[in-house]
Amino acid sequence: MKTTGDRIEIHLNKQRLIFLLISALAFFAIGIWFVANPGFFKRGMIGNPAVISGIGMLTLVVFGLSSFVLGKKMIDQQPGVIIDKSGITDNSSGIAAGHIPWKDIKEIKPARLFNKKFVNIVLKKPISKNNGAKKKGKKDDDIVVSISNNTLQCSFEELENALKSAFDKYKVS
Numbered sequence: 485m486k487t488t489g490d491r492i493e494i495h496l497n498k499q500r501l502i503f504l505l506i507s508a509l510a511f512f513a514i515g516i517w518f519v520a521n522p523g524f525f526k527r528g529m530i531g532n533p534a535v536i537s538g539i540g541m542l543t544l545v546v547f548g549l550s551s552f553v554l555g556k557k558m559i560d561q562q563p564g565v566i567i568d569k570s571g572i573t574d575n576s577s578g579i580a581a582g583h584i585p586w587k588d589i590k591e592i593k594p595a596r597l598f599n600k601k602f603v604n605i606v607l608k609k610p611i612s613k614n615n616g617a618k619k620k621g622k623k624d625d626d627i628v629v630s631i632s633n634n635t636l637q638c639s640f641e642e643l644e645n646a647l648k649s650a651f652d653k654y655k656v657s
Contacts, residue, residue, distance in 0.1 A: 485638050485646065486563075492646050493563040496576070497637045504635075505554040508547045515543030553578035557635065564636045565643070567650045572605065574631055581605075581629040587656040592647050594640075595630065601640045602630040603647055 486493040518525075518540025522533035557578065566573040571585040584605060591606040607627040633643045 485642060490569050492565075492567040492650070494565040494567075494576075494643065494646070495637045496557060496560065496564040496635055498558065500635055501554055501558050505551060505558060508550040508554055511543055511547040512551055515540045515547060518543060565631065567646055569654055571654075572647065572650075574629065576631055576635055581631075584629065586651070586654045589651060589655065590626070592644075592651045594644055600632065600634070602632050603640075603644050605629040605631065605647070 486495070518536050520540075522536035522540070525531055525533075525536050560575070562575050564574075564576040566575075569586075571583055571589070573583045574581040584607070588607050589605055590608040593604050593606065595602045595604045605628065607629065631643065631647075633640045636643060638646075
């Protein structure tokens with residue numbers, strides 16, 4: 485984490501990105517093997533060559549896309565997260581949110597999915613589930629941007645504390 489005046493930069497963890505890229509490429513190679521040799525797996529319920537080919541194709545798509553995104557992140561020189569007086573800039577993942585001004589943020593809170601921790605940034609502008617056609621008694625859902633420290637050079641606690649303290653400092657009521 486690099487702090488310069490009112491600006492905090494949290495850089496991408498290139499070692500973690502390399503590990504994730506190698507893992508994605510390994511699964512991509514397994515997908516190629518499944519598509520090229522579906523008859524190799526003849527036992528059990530998934531011994532059907534069509535099922536093996538389907539699993540291989542799905543693996544190629546998912547891990548091929550993952551490898552592409554991780555490869556782009558490897559050459560990205562921008563910080564993963566920038567926190568300053570104008571807001572939060574998220575560049576931490578392949579589906580990063582970009583710049584979020586403080587005036588658009590309602591709340592910053594920790595979240596957990598299975599065993600993985602995230603910092604959720606809840607935005608003030610709700611989006612209706614029913615495409616703008618409001619029904620009586622229906623509550624609009626919040627838009628939430630989740631940031632994980634998975635590809636960042638910081639712990640979850642450091643990320644959470646930096647975001648919360650900056651929000652308390654710069655929030656617009």
